[in-house]
Amino acid sequence: xxxxxxxxxxxxxxxxxxxxxxxxxxxxxxxxxxxxxxxxxxxxxxxxxxxxxxxxxxxxxxxxxxxxxxxxxxxxxxxxxxxxxxxxxxxxxxxxxxxxxxxxxxxxxxxxxxxxxxxxxxxxxxxxxxxxxxxxxxxxxxxxxxxxxxxxxxxxxxxxxxxxxxxxxxxxxxxxxxxxxxxxxxxxxxxxxxxxxxxxxxxxxxxxxxxxxxxxxxxxxxxxxxxxxxxxxxxxxxxxxxxxxxxxxxxxxxxxxxxxxxxxxxxxxxxxxxxxxxxxxxxxxxxxxxxxxxxxxxxxxxxxxxxxxxxxxxxxxxxxxxxxxxxxxxxxxxxxxxxxxxxxxxxxxxxxxxxxxxxxxxxxxxxxxxxxxxxxxxxxxxxxxxxxxxxxxxxxxxxxxxxxxxxxxxxxxxxxxxxxxxxxxx
Amino acid sequence: xxxxxxxxxxxxxxxxxxxxxxxxxxxxxxxxxxxxxxxxxxxxxxxxxxxxxxxxxxxxxxxxxxxxxxxxxxxxxxxxxxxxxxxxxxxxxxxxxxxxxxxxxxxxxxxxxxxxxxxxxxxxxxxxxxxxxxxxxxxxxxxxxxxxxxxxxxxxxxxxxxxxxxxxxxxxxxxxxxxxxxxxxxxxxxxxxxxxxxxxxxxxxxxxxxxxxxxxxxxxxxxxxxxxxxxxxxxxxxxxxxxxxxxxxxxxxxxxxxxxxxxxxxxxxxxxxxxxxxxxxxxxxxxxxxxxxxxxxxxxxxxxxxxxxxxxxxxxxxxxxxxxxxxxxxxxxxxxxxxxxxxxxxxxxxxxxxxxxxxxxxxxxxxxxxxxxxxxxxxxxxxxxxxxxxxxxxxxxxxxxxxxxxxxxxxxxxxxxxxxxxxxxx
Numbered sequence: 001x002x003x004x005x006x007x008x009x010x011x012x013x014x015x016x017x018x019x020x021x022x023x024x025x026x027x028x029x030x031x032x033x034x035x036x037x038x039x040x041x042x043x044x045x046x047x048x049x050x051x052x053x054x055x056x057x058x059x060x061x062x063x064x065x066x067x068x069x070x071x072x073x074x075x076x077x078x079x080x081x082x083x084x085x086x087x088x089x090x091x092x093x094x095x096x097x098x099x100x101x102x103x104x105x106x107x108x109x110x111x112x113x114x115x116x117x118x119x120x121x122x123x124x125x126x127x128x129x130x131x132x133x134x135x136x137x138x139x140x141x142x143x144x145x146x147x148x149x150x151x152x153x154x155x156x157x158x159x160x161x162x163x164x165x166x167x168x169x170x171x172x173x174x175x176x177x178x179x180x181x182x183x184x185x186x187x188x189x190x191x192x193x194x195x196x197x198x199x200x201x202x203x204x205x206x207x208x209x210x211x212x213x214x215x216x217x218x219x220x221x222x223x224x225x226x227x228x229x230x231x232x233x234x235x236x237x238x239x240x241x242x243x244x245x246x247x248x249x250x251x252x253x254x255x256x257x258x259x260x261x262x263x264x265x266x267x268x269x270x271x272x273x274x275x276x277x278x279x280x281x282x283x284x285x286x287x288x289x290x291x292x293x294x295x296x297x298x299x300x301x302x303x304x305x306x307x308x309x310x311x312x313x314x315x316x317x318x319x320x321x322x323x324x325x326x327x328x329x330x331x332x333x334x335x336x337x338x339x340x341x342x343x344x345x346x347x348x349x350x351x352x353x354x355x356x357x358x359x360x361x362x363x364x365x366x367x368x369x370x371x372x373x374x375x376x377x378x379x380x381x382x383x384x385x386x387x388x389x390x391x392x393x394x395x396x397x398x399x400x401x402x403x404x405x406x407x408x409x410x411x412x413x414x415x416x417x418x419x420x421x422x423x424x425x426x
Numbered sequence: 427x428x429x430x431x432x433x434x435x436x437x438x439x440x441x442x443x444x445x446x447x448x449x450x451x452x453x454x455x456x457x458x459x460x461x462x463x464x465x466x467x468x469x470x471x472x473x474x475x476x477x478x479x480x481x482x483x484x485x486x487x488x489x490x491x492x493x494x495x496x497x498x499x500x501x502x503x504x505x506x507x508x509x510x511x512x513x514x515x516x517x518x519x520x521x522x523x524x525x526x527x528x529x530x531x532x533x534x535x536x537x538x539x540x541x542x543x544x545x546x547x548x549x550x551x552x553x554x555x556x557x558x559x560x561x562x563x564x565x566x567x568x569x570x571x572x573x574x575x576x577x578x579x580x581x582x583x584x585x586x587x588x589x590x591x592x593x594x595x596x597x598x599x600x601x602x603x604x605x606x607x608x609x610x611x612x613x614x615x616x617x618x619x620x621x622x623x624x625x626x627x628x629x630x631x632x633x634x635x636x637x638x639x640x641x642x643x644x645x646x647x648x649x650x651x652x653x654x655x656x657x658x659x660x661x662x663x664x665x666x667x668x669x670x671x672x673x674x675x676x677x678x679x680x681x682x683x684x685x686x687x688x689x690x691x692x693x694x695x696x697x698x699x700x701x702x703x704x705x706x707x708x709x710x711x712x713x714x715x716x717x718x719x720x721x722x723x724x725x726x727x728x729x730x731x732x733x734x735x736x737x738x739x740x741x742x743x744x745x746x747x748x749x750x751x752x753x754x755x756x757x758x759x760x761x762x763x764x765x766x767x768x769x770x771x772x773x774x775x776x777x778x779x780x781x782x783x784x785x786x787x788x789x790x791x792x793x794x795x796x797x798x799x800x801x802x803x804x805x806x807x808x809x810x811x812x813x814x815x816x817x818x819x820x821x822x823x824x825x826x827x828x829x830x831x832x833x834x835x836x837x838x839x840x841x842x843x844x845x846x847x848x849x850x851x852x
Contacts, residue, residue: 078728094542098524098549110725112779114755115805116520116692123524142724144765145778148758181764198728257740258684258717266542277729284733291684291733291740293719298568299536301841302504302624303703307710307717309837314683314717329540332574338607339570347852352571353538355852359844367840379541411735414793415727418785426773426781 001228001376001383002390004240008361008371009247009316014254018246019401020237026400027235027242030393035400037407042195043392046203047226054190054205055222061168061188062212066103068166069128072213073120075109075147076134076206078277079198080170084210086274087202087384091216094267105214109133109146117149124153132213134170134206136192138178141419170205197407199278200392203385217381224385232393241390244318244372245398251316251370252290260308261294262319264353265379269296271320275391282399282406289402290316298356309367317364318372320387321357322379325350427654427802427809428816430666434787434797435673435742440680444672445827446663452826453661453668456819461826463833468621469818472629473652480616480631481648487594487614488638492529494592495554498639499546501535501573502560502632504703505624506596510636512700513628513810517642520693531640535559535572543575550579558639560596560632562618564604567845596631623833625704626818629811643807650811658819667816670744670798671824677742677796678716678828686734687720688745690779691805695722697746701817708825708832715828716742724782735793743790744798746813747783748805751776 006018029035030044042049050058065072074084088096088105097104104127106120131150135143154163169182170190182189190205201207203225212218232241248259259279261272272294283289295304308315331352333345344352361371374390376383399406432444455461456470468475476484491498500510514522514531523530530553532546557576561569580589595608596616608615616631627633629651638644658667674685685705687698698720709715721730734741757778759771770778787797800816802809825832 077725081725082729093545095523095545095549097521099545100548100551110728111690111692111722112724112775112782113691113751114775114779115752117755117775118753119519119521119525119693122526123521125526138765140728141767141778141782142728144767145757145770145775148760148767149755151760152758177765184764257738264537265539266537267545273729280730280733280737284730284737286736287738289733289737291717291719291737292730293717296537298538299503299507302536302566302568302838303508303699304706304710304718305841306835306837307706307715309840310712311706311710311715311717312683312713325539326541327544329543329575331571332578334574334577336610338610339564339603341567341570341574344571344849344852349538349540349543349571351852352567352849353540355848356538356567356841356845359848360841362844363841367837409732411732411793412728414735415731415782415786415789418788419782422781422785423770423778426770426777 001231001386002240003375004243005373005375006243006247008365008373009251012370013247013250018237018243018250020242020246022249022401023242023246023397024235026245026397029400030396031233036405040195040197040200040407041396042193043200043203044229046193046196047222047229050204050208051222051226055208055219058190058205058208058218059212062209065130065168065213068130071104071106071124071127071129072210073129073131073150074105074107074134074210075131075143075150076107077110077140077142079201080134080143080206081107081110082270082274082277083202083207086270087207087211087216088214089267089270090379090384091381092214094269096214103214105210108150109143112142112145121153130166130168132168132170132209133178134192135178136172136198137176138171138181168209170209199281202274202388220381221385224382225389228386228389229393232389241394241397244374244390244394245401247372248290248316248318249398249401256314256316256370258291258293258315260315260317261292262297262317264297264321264357266296267379268320271387278391278395281409282395283402283404285404285411288404297360301360308364308369313368316370316372318374319357319361321373321375322383323375323377326379427657427812428666429801430669431799431801432669432673434791434799435677438796439673439676444663444669444676446668446672448675448827449668449672449823450661452671452823455826456822457659462831466621466623466626466833467822468619469626469629470655472619472622473648473655476630476634477648477652481634481645484616484631484634484644485638488635491556491594491639494556497530497532497550497553497555498636499555499557499576500531500533500560500636501557501569501576502533503536503566503568505627506560506569506632507533507536508696508700508703509628509633512696513633513637513642514640515696516693516805516810517807518640520695522640529639529641531636534576535569538568538571547579556592556594558594558596558635559604560618561604562598562624563602564597564607594635596635625707628700628814646807647811650808651815654812654815655819658815667820667823670800670816670820671827673798674716674742675824675827682740682742682796684717684719684741686741686743687718688723688743690723690747690783692722693805694746697813704817704821707835708821709828709830711830711837714830723786727786734790734795739794742796742798744800745783745787747799747801748809749801749803752805
């Protein structure tokens with residue numbers, strides 16, 4: 001369902017072109033479970049597993065959460081935060097919490113700012129709410145402290161017994177601090193799978209429970225994802241995941257160390273954040289890796305546009321688009337034609353948006369920036385699932401092509417050690 | 427008032443160290459109005475000019491806007507969008523529109539997405555609102571079309587005569603499509619100064635009117651900015667603007683082509699976007715320039731943290747912090763100490779946040795990433811003004827140090843030409 005368009009990158013490839021043999025070999029390592037970190041490739045089977053496993057219970061819990069109030073606090077960070085937020089903003093709107101009739105979803109436990117906590121409490125006001133705490137170990141500082149706050153808020157409002165019915169814990173199936181805590185308290189529990197790293201976990205309960213609570217049809221997401229992973233198993237340069245992985249590695253080899261992910265929908269903002277974690281954490285190690293950056297067009301054409309057009313030629317650009325809009329809006333006619341734009345009146349904004357996209361592509365290519373197009377039919381459950389499967393698959397292949405383990409994150413420990421030392425001295 | 431801390435960058439400088447002579451020369455070019463683009467250095471005098479000029483009228487109009495309803499639509503893009511949004515999110519909260527009692531401020535005219543327009547209309551609902559259209563020429567496509575929508579919404583609700591009292595136009599003082607349009611319609615008008623580029627315009631009516639409407643004390647901002655520019659006129663390596671400019675240019679010279687601006691407050695997100703435009707558009711030209719990127723800690727420690735710690739050593743990191751929080755929140759005690767964090771109970775989250783900041787700094791430096799600290803006393807009007815003056819001044823000096831004109835943006839035209847050609851064919 002994902003289409004990759006390399007027409008804007010072609011002229012920037014070196015003479016050897018995209019290395020399909022390396023992509024094939026990377027795919028073999030991934031699929032054969034023989035590459036580094038192969039014990040964390042369970043994400044390839046998440047759709048089937050969840051469909052015959054927790055999915056019904058996730059949907060039931062989400063319905064319960066929606067009956068229990070008007071808001072859900074999701075406590076998590078990293079992979080236990082970005083995927084759900086990306087999905088909810090993309091599918092329910094960048095400002096979904098302000099739309100009438102939406103079940104509100106807020107995220108905490110990813111920051112230590114007291115001001116941010118107080119802001120969230122003020123916004124929550126006297127709404128009835130539930131909490132979904134998400135942590136594999138339960139020992140990560142930010143969500144552990146965030147959950148203390150969330151639980152204290154619940155207990156102040158509903159008492160200890162009332163709070164128990166409003167806490168949903170997504171954690172390790174068998175062990176860990178949060179697992180034991182949840183079991184002891186009797187909260188409803190969902191599983192963070194053992195063989196799936198945080199950044200690949202959005203199609204598990206980690207992402208699906210908050211998504212379902214927000215009103216997303218997670219059954220549609222899961223069944224689309226199952227089809228998409230199947231399609232992406234194709235062993236040929238026709239595979240869009242091969243195309244994306246091999247194209248960006250070819251460009252990286254030539255010194256293009258920054259990849260800008262560009263979207264034209266404001267609701268795409270956190271999909272780009274999710275993508276940054278996926279690619280940055282999977283590829284950025286051993287002193288190598290493409291730097292993942294993002295822009296939001298059209299807005300950033302008037303901001304980062306100058307740099308992209310005229311700065312160092314160390315960039316590549318990947319543009320994610322949706323073939324159709326979810327809604328239309330006609331450009332209004334204006335008496336007197338004050339800015340000379342009446343020739344556009346009656347056309348849909350989507351047409352102008354498409355024209356801008358084509359114009360930008362041509363301009364950036366002529367400025368020396370290779371352009372990779374990634375598109376899906378629509379900004380809906382199927383489109384989301386397709387983008388997730390595509391980017392995950394391409395990420396694993398791309399990382400294997402550079403020789404790194406796509407599934408570890410040894411560098412993340414460095415600040416944690418320092419931090420706990422500092423905290424012990426408070 | 428801004429303090430720059432180079433202690434985490436020192437060991438990464440080359441033998442020559444920061445080039446103070448070049449910083450001094452760049453400062454001379456700027457202050458003497460003898461450098462390239464000197465006709466666009468009016469931003470240095472904006473505080474004084476506005477204080478004795480439009481400021482009272484801006485405050486009065488903002489009070490009027492607040493009386494006329496509960497929301498303001500700001501129509502603008504690039505420099506006519508990012509500064510006001512950055513200020514409002516920083517000072518009123520990242521989710522200010524959801525806080526009870528806040529005058530809501532929404533931004534349109536920076537995207538061509540029909541879905542985003544429809545979302546905004548749904549959020550606006552039946553609120554009473556005003557419109558502030560901001561465009562120097564009136565000819566830029568996105569805000570021109572966005573304004574057509576905003577005006578049509580106003581007229582549908584209040585009629586032609588009623589709408590006139592609710593439109594505020596910030597535009598060229600003497601000429602241009604929007605100027606003529608506003609004059610003809612009799613809307614209250616404010617000035618986009620001739621000698622100030624969009625990305626340097628936040629301390630003019632461009633930024634101040636939306637900020638005042640959002641409840642920010644713009645008189646405090648302006649008087650703090652006047653003091654800050656004065657302090658930044660210091661001709662010595664003690665000048666924080668020299669320190670920042672010379673430090674980053676030293677690191678850039680050694681191949682560090684990406685600068686990550688990191689904040690620890692979620693409300694800082696759009697200050698980083700404003701900074702990206704300021705630096706990207708001022709420095710990214712003629713094939714050179716540091717790529718401006720951003721992260722939001724702690725969240726992104728669990729996302730981009732791996733890359734920063736372990737990826738290519740082409741990064742430098744600039745961390746913006748506030749010496750004190752605006753509010754406090756005590757870490758709760760938890761019976762049974764389920765995650766072993768009771769030793770932190772009773773401490774404020776701000777203390778944990780500070781510990782994390784110190785830990786991250788040490789970890790990133792030991793990972794080979796130079797760290798520049800930028801701090802102000804508080805996240806308030808004075809702190810905002812200080813950051814704006816500091817980053818603007820340092821940007822001009824830094825760009826002059828590389829030999830480019832900090833004040834033009836020739837590359838932005840490329841896509842516009844293409845786009846109008848495409849649109850003509852619709």
